[in-house]
Amino acid sequence: MSGVKKYINRDLSWLEFNRRVLEEAEDPNTPLLERFQFLSIVQSNLDEFMSVRVAGLQAQSKAGYSKTDFTGYTPQGLIKRLLKRTSRMVREQHRTYRDLLRLLAKEGVTLTTFADLQAEQKQHLTEYFKQIVYPVLTPMAVDQSRPFPLVHSKELYLAAVLKREEGEGNEDGEETYCAIVQVPSILTRTIVVPGRRNSRKLVYLLLEDLIKEHIGLLFTGYQAEAVHAFRVTRNSDLTPNEEGAEDLLQEIEKELRRRQRGLPVRLEAEKGIHPDALELLRDELELEEEFIDEIDGPLDLGFLSKFAGSLPNYDHLRYPKYEPVYPEEFDDTDDILSVLREKDVLVYHPYESFEVVNDFVLEAAADPNVLAIKMTLYRVNVNSVLIKELARAAESGKQVTVVVEIKARFDEARNIAWARQLEKAGCHVVYGLVGLKTHAKITLVVRKEADMLRRYVHVGTGNYNENTSRLYTDAGLFTSHPDIGADATALFNEMTGYSAPHLWSSFAVAPIGLKPKLFELIDREIADAKAGKPARIVAKMNSLSNQSMIDKLYEASQAGVKIELIVRGVCCLRPGVPGLSDNIRVVSIVDRYLEHARILAVAAGGTEEVYITSADWMTRNLIRRVELMCPVYDPGLRQMLMNVLQMNLLDNVKARELKSTGSYERVVNDQPPLRSQFEAADIPLWKSIAAAVDA
Structure with missing residues (x-):
């Protein structure tokens, strides 16, 4: 184990997960409009990651906290690595966006610029701006009498750099003026452009581009030197004073109002933003250079989900519709x-x-x-x-x-x-x-x-x-x-009420009883392995990051217990390390549906026990939440869940395996292709006990 870290950092592991989502957007085998959907998910994931995880590290760093976590990182050192990787991911995200737009254009759908429109189209959109958009806009000047306004978290804005028009007494080299305009989220981000003559193509224009083109109507007497989009992400993690609050409901409502005023964590600015606008934003938001991203393309690709989902008559570019069946x-x-x-x-x-x-x-x-x-x-x-x-x-x-x-x-x-x-x-x-x-x-x-x-x-x-x-x-x-x-x-x-902790007959309940129950089950498998009995653990969850749980799994691996983990997102356990985790395999499945089920199966000496649970194996789930794990007593139902787990483990189309290096590689083998989510759609395959026994 020399030179190999025992654990993978939680936040770096999360970025690896979001990369797997991005890979689905890049995959030519994914239907085109679904690839846009995955790009949108990458955006929303990054937004939450920055507003919660990076915001927390930023607060620790500002407070002078410099201790290392159990994976060996200080907040300061980790932030640098995270920002470097997120910037690289954003560049790849927008490169993929441009590639997908080219493919979509071949299908007859185009996102265009105002300059590329015909005269009649421009006239129509100008009327749309005057009638629909203009009345909603609020220009906000920034000067000595009008201080920098509150910029809401994750909303899109335009920064306009202005100069007085000639004839107003201005001289060469006169100072510039700055103003801010919020792009109204109440209006659709993608505007349908009337079709060109004899054309069946669908053409769209982004709302911010329309506003940029007509920005002069908001600032009469001034000329726009430059107009660029920007977006601020703020610390969105609530910290209610639950102990001191007389009314928890009112305390949460108060914290919700504070969320929009949280400390800025990140500034996204359109590439080429005017230096005066960038300097103003940097100074007012008090953000260091490393927390500022200049982006080559539209900000906030979250709009792609609604855009791709609303295109009419393009079902051939989506996954086939699946209608859930009644049990x-x-x-x-x-x-x-x-x-x-x-x-x-x-x-x-x-x-x-x-x-x-x-x-x-x-x-x-x-x-x-x-x-x-x-x-x-x-x-x-x-x-x-x-x-x-x-x-x-x-x-x-x-x-x-x-x-x-x-x-x-x-x-x-x-x-x-x-x-x-x-x-x-x-x-x-x-x-x-x-x-x-x-x-x-x-x-x-x-x-x-x-x-x-x-x-x-x-x-x-x-x-x-x-x-x-x-x-x-x-x-x-x-x-x-x-x-x-x-x-x-x-x-x-x-x-x-005020009931004392219960002696559970079937449940294991966090924050007191769930972790000890899990340890008890793992310890039993360790004892069985040492006694030469069947010893196996199969667990499916969203995340695995609790250090003591990981250590217990390492202990089980070293005792000879075969451990197979299906972990969709964060995994701090490092599998396949000689002498530490030789008997542990970890796979992640990112596909059409978000893998969310939490299932645990243990060999129990050959009489398989299966549980379902609301809890991931994270510290917050095990000690800071009310979580529930429930046994499945019926043998047939246990087998059904084992079928689900087995299909996940056999997936060689959408599964990726975690390597000891911390990277993920697609599962490639000589077995017939098996895509677990598509196989699960054939309900008899996993619901039939006979099928499982025959297999």
Whole structure:
């Protein structure tokens, strides 16, 4: 192990993940409009990374903190490496953007400049500017009487450098004036240009280019020397004073207002920006040169998602449409609970429809024998069916308890709105626990049946969000197992009351019990390996960065346990290092859907145990959140999840393997091509126990 670092840095690993997303945009085998979508994802990922991770390091550096983390980096040293790599990534991102535009032009769709338009087209767009755009714009001069305005985080602006027009008493060499104009995000970024005569091509112009062309209408009596776009990213990580807050809801709302005023982290400026404008921005934002990127192309490529998704009649340039199927276990009944009295049911999104989750709550809300519904909400979509049904249940007299996590990053405002709506309907709303985020995904339905109460539970790996359920892979378990029901009741009592920690029958719950349970399972595999019994761990998650978890996996590897990890994003573990991690393999899959399911399987001496969980193996999940891990008791359902894991491990189309160097390489072998996400779309393949046994 000489000369090899034991761990991979979390932030450098994250950049490697975003590079894998960028590679999907560069891949000629990815449909063209989907490649634009991946470019948009790269942008949104980078925005969050800069506003949270780099912002945190920047704050540490300014405070003089210089200790090394467990991967050997100081904040100062890490920032330099991160900025160098992000700048390189942005250049590659825009190079790919230009390549894709050329390919799109061959398909009859063009993003053009105002100068390249015909006279009639220019006249039409000038009228559009005067009627639609001009009334929305607000020019903001910067001078002694008008100080530099608040520039909102991640919004697009234009910096105009002006001089007085001749005849106004100006002399050669007169000083320049600076002004700022926000590009209104309320208007579409890509404007449809009327077609040229006898042309069937679609032509678009960017909104900021139209504003630049007509900037003179905003500054009469002045001449624009230069107009360039810029964009500021601010520290967006909320730091509410939960302990001292009398009302957590009000504290979060106060922090949301502060977010737009957070310290600047990064300035993106259009390449060739006028030196006067750049100097003004640098001085006002107090940013050092290394935090300023001059970009050759449009700023904020996040607009590409909406643009590519809205192009009409271009489905041949997209992935084939896939319509989730309704789970076959509930196909022939309108009574979901009756099915669950007989057996557990596992669903896997997006291949199976999220409608079954809505129907589960809808049925419970309408059932006169249901006494209570309890649910956790972390991220919920707009116009959520679940919110409406929970409100309806409360209005009908049922006991409805909802744990709403109002600290869910970038969804705080929406969750506050949901919480107030639920409270108005009569639901008991709990805003999570002080110092902890509630990230567990669980719904409990309590129903009176004959002379007993029966509990029905849904436990998931993903959020109760209909929109993301069509884009993310996630597992959900429906069950009426009495042990799981009892633990679900105890969990809600702990979250809403003052209950002492429960002795769990089935669950493992963070922040107290999940990590010890994971260690217990790994230790058992270590003991089995030393005793010559089957010893294997297969785990699927989004991220792995907790040092003690990594050390425990290293220990298991050295004891002879075979470990296979499917980690989509950050992985600080370094696999394949002789004497340290010889028995560990790590793969990452980046494909059409975001791999989001968290699944754990352990050999258990040959009697495979399988769990689903809301938690990644990160410090925040294991000790700073309420997380839940639930066993899957039914042997058939366990096999289904093993099928999912096995397909991921056999993927040789979209899988990349993490090497001991910290780099990722595409999996290449002599096996027939297997693309796990496309294989999973064939539901019988993973849902059929017989298929798994035959394989």
